[in-house]
Amino acid sequence: MKILLYLGLNHGNSFDTMRKGFDMCYGFEAIPELANKLTERYKNDDRVEIINAAVCGENKQQTFYISTNTLMESSSLGEISDYYRSNGPKNQIGTKRKVIVDGIILSDFLIERGIDHIDTYVSDIEGMDYFVLTTIKDYVNEKKIDHIQVEAECDHWDGQSHDNLPSNKESLFYKFLDENYKLTKQQQGNYNTTDDKRWFHRDLYFDKK
Numbered sequence: 001m002k003i004l005l006y007l008g009l010n011h012g013n014s015f016d017t018m019r020k021g022f023d024m025c026y027g028f029e030a031i032p033e034l035a036n037k038l039t040e041r042y043k044n045d046d047r048v049e050i051i052n053a054a055v056c057g058e059n060k061q062q063t064f065y066i067s068t069n070t071l072m073e074s075s076s077l078g079e080i081s082d083y084y085r086s087n088g089p090k091n092q093i094g095t096k097r098k099v100i101v102d103g104i105i106l107s108d109f110l111i112e113r114g115i116d117h118i119d120t121y122v123s124d125i126e127g128m129d130y131f132v133l134t135t136i137k138d139y140v141n142e143k144k145i146d147h148i149q150v151e152a153e154c155d156h157w158d159g160q161s162h163d164n165l166p167s168n169k170e171s172l173f174y175k176f177l178d179e180n181y182k183l184t185k186q187q188q189g190n191y192n193t194t195d196d197k198r199w200f201h202r203d204l205y206f207d208k209k
Contacts, residue, residue: 003115007055007106007132008124010073012038015122019048022119026109030054030064030101031075053104055125055132062103065162068096076126076162083159088200107136120147124203127153127162130172143180148206154191154199161200173204181206 004022006015009029015038019025025048029035035052042048054062054077067074074080080093118139123129129150139145152170153161160167174183185205192198 053102078162078165084161127165131166
């Protein structure tokens with residue numbers, strides 16, 4: 001069975017494009033209203049399951065910070081940092097409101113669903129990508145994931161985009177995945193630290209060796 005695991009659906013646009021090539025798709029979205037809309041959208045598709053939860057390190061409720069930007073795409077388990085507002089792309093992103101959401105440990109979810117192999121793993125969870133990937137290190141070490149796509153913070157930035165979260169620097173992914181995976185692509189953009197329109201994050205793509 002070809003399985004897609006997608007963490008951080010947001011409005012689901014990328015997920016909607018990808019899902020058609022899979023036998024089963026599991027999508028995680030922490031923001032309740034977005035998760036509800038996605039659940040309604042796919043209610044007649046037996047190949048899609050939407051999980052309204054924040055993937056993290058605890059199976060208990062978490063405070064989730066919803067951002068002020070229009071699409072809420074910077075929402076996270078950590079608040080937008082002053083460092084990011086000062087050094088990232090020039091914007092006024094902040095926290096619009098806080099909600100309490102269920103937290104879930106990904107490895108526990110995979111065991112409960114009997115998922116032993118993942119074709120494609122996509123993670124866009126605003127600063128928690130590296131930490132969550134390490135919680136399923138057995139899948140990485142045994143190459144039970146064929147393709148991995150993650151969002152990472154560029155190494156040359158000294159700070160983090162969200163406060164009180166573990167580091168999410170790209171070099172951590174390279175080191176963690178190096179033995180079993182090869183980098184096949186990285187998102188291209190403007191990472192010039194002197195430019196007001198500079199990028200702070202990039203997507204990394206890995207295939208198993």
